[in-house]
Amino acid sequence: MSRDPVLCVRDAAKHYRSGDTIVRALDGVSLHVAPGELIGITGPSGSGKSTLLLIAGLLEPPTRGEVRINGQPVAQPDAELDHLRDFRRRNIGFVFQKANLIPFLTAAENVALALEIDDVPVREAHRHAVDLLEGLALGHRVDNRPARLSGGEQQRVAIARAIANDPPLLLADEPTAALDSVRGRQVMELFREIASERQAGVLVVTHDPRSLDLFDRTIEFADGRIVAETTSRQAPAETVAAQ
Numbered sequence: 209m210s211r212d213p214v215l216c217v218r219d220a221a222k223h224y225r226s227g228d229t230i231v232r233a234l235d236g237v238s239l240h241v242a243p244g245e246l247i248g249i250t251g252p253s254g255s256g257k258s259t260l261l262l263i264a265g266l267l268e269p270p271t272r273g274e275v276r277i278n279g280q281p282v283a284q285p286d287a288e289l290d291h292l293r294d295f296r297r298r299n300i301g302f303v304f305q306k307a308n309l310i311p312f313l314t315a316a317e318n319v320a321l322a323l324e325i326d327d328v329p330v331r332e333a334h335r336h337a338v339d340l341l342e343g344l345a346l347g348h349r350v351d352n353r354p355a356r357l358s359g360g361e362q363q364r365v366a367i368a369r370a371i372a373n374d375p376p377l378l379l380a381d382e383p384t385a386a387l388d389s390v391r392g393r394q395v396m397e398l399f400r401e402i403a404s405e406r407q408a409g410v411l412v413v414t415h416d417p418r419s420l421d422l423f424d425r426t427i428e429f430a431d432g433r434i435v436a437e438t439t440s441r442q443a444p445a446e447t448v449a450a451q
């Protein structure tokens with residue numbers, strides 16, 4: 209059985225004007241992420257990694273090229289991304305370097321809020337949030353506010369929030385940069401689990417070479433282009449290459 213990629217980025221470019229010059233933040237990038245795949249994006253500062261996530265996350269339209277999610281063409285140069293707000297919320301989870309939890313809500317309330325925004329009734333959202341946090345070994349933290357949690361715990365709550373409505377695609381921008389190596393590893397292992405068990409496609413930008421063994425593939429960027437790709441684990445059996 210073959211499955212379509214969750215994310216397909218085709219010949220994407222993103223150019224910014226800076227005075228008289230054009231910055232080619234992305235310059236013709238094509239990649240795909242299959243269900244169950246965990247992909248690492250690496251490369252030097254300024255090589256276009258975050259720009260790729262902005263384009264893949266439907267937060268910025270590409271200057272050229274196309275983004276498909278689950279086979280559906282959703283972003284082209286003239287795309288009105290505001291119209292995609294609901295689509296984005298249902299299909300894409302985001303995790304950033306900082307957890308950005310709401311400080312006056314408990315861990316469970318932070319996660320539940322993501323579901324309530326999606327019209328899940330309050331009680332059901334809370335129950336689901338608690339279940340999710342328990343599954344991420346945070347059952348003892350559900351009623352704590354973020355200030356009581358370690359950096360790694362906060363980041364795991366942020367991941368629970370990002371996957372609360374079960375999006376098929378998860379995008380993370382340097383999610384372990386603020387963590388020590390042990391907590392950073394735990395967070396990367398969580399992404400591995402989410403990809404394997406929930407069959408989400410997960411794209412993680414990282415400078416951290418210590419977790420590369422967890423990725424199915426590592427894609428290296430330089431000057432807005434893909435310059436190398438390494439297959440680090442055996443690819444999931446049921447995935448196919450991008451068309």
Ligand SMILES: Nc1ncnc2c1ncn2[C@@H]1O[C@H](COP(=O)(O)OP(=O)(O)OP(=O)(O)O)[C@@H](O)[C@H]1O
Nearest residue numbers: 224226231232233252253254255256257258259260
């Ligand atoms: N809004 C913008 N306007 C002009 N130039 C931009 C804009 N956003 C990004 N750039 C430029 O595009 C290039 C790629 O930036 P990007 O943030 O994608 O790199 P990165 O690989 O994520 O870097 P880092 O590892 O430092 O986060 C850089 O030269 C950056 O200065």
